[in-house]
Every structure is written in structure tokens, then in C-alpha cells.
Amino acid sequence: xxxxxxxxxHTADKLSAEPWPEDATLYQVSSTPENHSFIxxxxxxxxxxxxxxxxxxxxxxxxxxxxxxxxxxxxxxxCNLPFGIRSCANAEHMSPGGRMTKLPFIRAxxxxxxxxxxxxxxxxxxxxxxxxxxxxxxxxxxRTYVSLVxxxxxxxxxxxxxxxxxxxxxxxxxRNGVVFPWPLNHMQNYGKRRNALRLLKVYQWDDxxxxxxxxxxxxxxxxxxxxxxxxxxxxxxxxxxxxxxxxIAFGHLFSILTTTLPNMALAQTVQKFKHLVxxxxxxxxxxxxxRCLNLSRxx
Numbered sequence: 664x665x666x667x668x669x670x671x672x673h674t675a676d677k678l679s680a681e682p683w684p685e686d687a688t689l690y691q692v693s694s695t696p697e698n699h700s701f702i703x704x705x706x707x708x709x710x711x712x713x714x715x716x717x718x719x720x721x722x723x724x725x726x727x728x729x730x731x732x733x734x735x736x737x738x739x740x741x742c743n744l745p746f747g748i749r750s751c752a753n754a755e756h757m758s759p760g761g762r763m764t765k766l767p768f769i770r771a772x773x774x775x776x777x778x779x780x781x782x783x784x785x786x787x788x789x790x791x792x793x794x795x796x797x798x799x800x801x802x803x804x805x806r807t808y809v810s811l812v813x814x815x816x817x818x819x820x821x822x823x824x825x826x827x828x829x830x831x832x833x834x835x836x837x838r839n840g841v842v843f844p845w846p847l848n849h850m851q852n853y854g855k856r857r858n859a860l861r862l863l864k865v866y867q868w869d870d871x872x873x874x875x876x877x878x879x880x881x882x883x884x885x886x887x888x889x890x891x892x893x894x895x896x897x898x899x900x901x902x903x904x905x906x907x908x909x910x911i912a913f914g915h916l917f918s919i920l921t922t923t924l925p926n927m928a929l930a931q932t933v934q935k936f937k938h939l940v941x942x943x944x945x946x947x948x949x950x951x952x953x954r955c956l957n958l959s960r961x962x
Contacts, residue, residue, distance in 0.1 A: 683789055687771040688747045689739070690754045691732045692724050723752065723838050726922050727820040732767045734779050734914025740950040741793050741905040742786060752842040763817050763862065779813065779914075783907055794906035805901060808890065808908045815883040816915035818868045819929060822876050825859040826869075829925045877932050884936045887912060891938050898945050905946075912939075913946045921955055 724732070739746050746769070751757065758765040761778040768777035769785070776785045786792045797805065824835045839855050840848030863869045868876070890900055900908045916939055919929045934940060944956050 681772060681789075683744055683791055684772040685745060686747065687745065687769060688749050689732075689735065689767050689769050690749050690751055690757065691767045692728060692750070692752060692754045723841055725835060725838060726824050726918060726924070727817055728755075728764050728766045729922065730816065730820060730915040730918035731764045731779060732914075733918055734911040735767050735769070735782055737913050737946065737950060738779070738783060738786075738793070738907065738910035741910055742791055744786070744791060763813075763821075779911055780809075792907075793904065793910075794901075796904060797901065797906065801901060805906055805908050808887070808900070809911055811883060811886065812908070812911050812915060814866070815879055816919070818863065818866050819876050819880050820915070820919070821859050821863055822868055822871070823873075823924065823926060823929055825856050826863065827873070827926050831856070833925050873926075873928060877928055880929060880932050881935075884933055884939060888936045888938045891942060898942070909946065913943055916940075917943045917947060917956070 736748075754768070755765050758768045758777045759775050761768075761781075763778065765777055767782075768775060769782050771785070774785065776782050783792065794802065794805065823830055825831055835856075836852045840852045843851050860869060871879075887900075894900075894902060897903050899905050900912070916933055919933050920940070920943060922930070924930075940956070947953055947956060
């Protein structure tokens with residue numbers, strides 16, 4: 664136990680001592696149907712860490728993964744940290760693991776971290792994080808909101824992607840299996856769905872119906888909007904400057920609003936909260952410039 668604690672202290676010292684690497688690379692899934700062969704050799708990869716590759720989110724990435732990836736991208740942009748994006752069809756299998764989606768993961772120098780919270784902690788170790796202006800009480804309050812947002816929205820996204828039969832058959836399964844040849848695509852889909860349903864069971868979402876899910880999402884949105892309206896003159900949740908909550912809320916809300924599914928119940932629920940929609944539009948225009956928040960197609 665003592666040696667494990669000393670190792671953790673040594674790792675923390677190394678994290679804080681090293682500067683942010685210029686070749687930090689964020690990994691997410693992509694779709695490269697013209698090149699399936701490398702998937703059969705998942706232990707062999709050759710990467711150029713200085714090259715920024717365009718993602719292919721629309722073809723393969725699923726709603727929960729897209730939300731998590733967008734949240735991390737938003738956070739790193741808010742921190743004004745340089746990073747590349749590497750799109751790999753088998754990024755999930757390259758990930759060191761995670762609590763929910765396993766993605767994205769970042770390779771920064773000798774370190775690899777997966778999902779939003781570990782990546783944020785890594786940035787904080789280097790004293791580069793946004794939110795350093797917050798006192799301890801505000802940070803504790805903010806992290807409560809972050810936990811709420813991650814748990815509620817990720818579970819809702821997993822539910823709609825894997826428990827709704829129409830969404831699974833028309834979107835989730837085709838996207839998830841697009842880069843795998845038959846019959847590997849069916850095996851991949853089976854394993855992915857089994858893991859998602861197991862996670863829903865752990866968090867006690869497996870027995871909910873769609874109305875229960877929408878109710879949970881609506882209550883979470885109402886909580887976020889109330890917090891946002893506490894400071895109507897400021898663009899972010901905790902004032903004039905962004906924090907972790909702004910990044911993770913944007914990642915989930917924007918992904919839900921801009922992902923077209925056969926069942927648009929989640930997007931229709933989020934769209935009712937005008938302040939959250941305007942918040943998403945503001946963050947998108949400030950940090951991403953996509954200007955693709957078109958609400959007319961939700962109905």
C-alpha cells in the first residue's frame with residue numbers, strides 16, 4: 664500500500680513538472696470503410712502525432728461517444744491548449760478504459776488518459792485548467808453539477824441508442840459496425856450493446872421506459888437552466904469565464920440537439936429550454952464556428 668501511494672505521488676510530480684506537450688493527440692472513432700485491413704491487427708499502429716486529421720463523426724461515432732468527445736474538445740479549447748485529433752475506427756479498443764464511453768482518450772507525452780474527468784484532472788495537474796479562479800466552495804458546487812450532467816445525459820444517450828429498437832436498428836448498429844467486415848460487424852454490435860445494457864443496469868436505468876428517461880433529462884435541463892439564469896448577464900454557468908461544467912454541458916446538449924435519430928425525444932426535450940439552446944449556440948460560435956445548430960429539423 665505504501666509503495667502504491669509513493670508511485671501515485673511520483674506520477675503526480677511528473678505530471679506537474681512536465682509542460683503541456685505540443686503533440687498532444689485526442690483519439691476518437693472514425694469511419695474508414697476503404698481500409699478495413701488494419702483492424703485485424705489491433706496491436707500495431709503507426710501515428711504521426713503532429714498531423715491533425717479530420718474526423719468522420721457522421722459515419723461511425725455514436726451519440727454517447729460524440730457527446731464525450733465534444734465535451735473534451737470544448738474543455739481543451741476553453742483552456743487554450745494545442746491538441747491534434749486522430750480518428751481511428753478501433754479507437755475504443757485502443758483506449759486504456761473508462762467508466763462509461765472509454766472515449767475520447769488523449770496521448771500527451773508519456774501519459775494516456777480516457778474520458779472527460781481523467782483528462783480534466785490531467786490538465787489540472789499542470790495548473791493549466793480553467794476554473795482556477797473559483798474558490799473551494801464554488802468548485803465543489805460545480806463538480807456536483809458536472810457529475811449530474813455526465814450521469815444523466817450519458818445514461819439517456821445510451822438508453823436511446825441501445826434500448827430503443829428503431830434507433831438501434833437504423834442508426835446504432837449500422838454506424839457501430841460500418842468499418843467491420845461480416846460477420847465481425849455483428850459480433851462487434853452484439854458486444855457493444857451487451858456492455859451498454861449492462862451499464863444501464865448498473866445505474867438502474869434498464870427498467871425505465873422512454874417517458875421516465877425524458878423526465879430525468881427534463882429535470883436535469885431544468886436544473887442547468889436555473890443555474891444559468893442565476894447570472895443572466897454572464898454567458899457561462901459560473902460567471903464571465905468558463906469552467907468544467909460549461910464544457911461537459913455543451914458537449915452533451917449540443918450533441919443531442921444536432922444528432923438526427925429516428926426518435927428525437929431527447930432533442931425535443933432539450934430544445935424546450937431556450938437558455939440552454941442559446942448557451943450552446945454561444946459556445947459553438949465562440950470556440951468551434953460550426954454554426955450548425957438548426958432546430959427546425961427536430962420536429
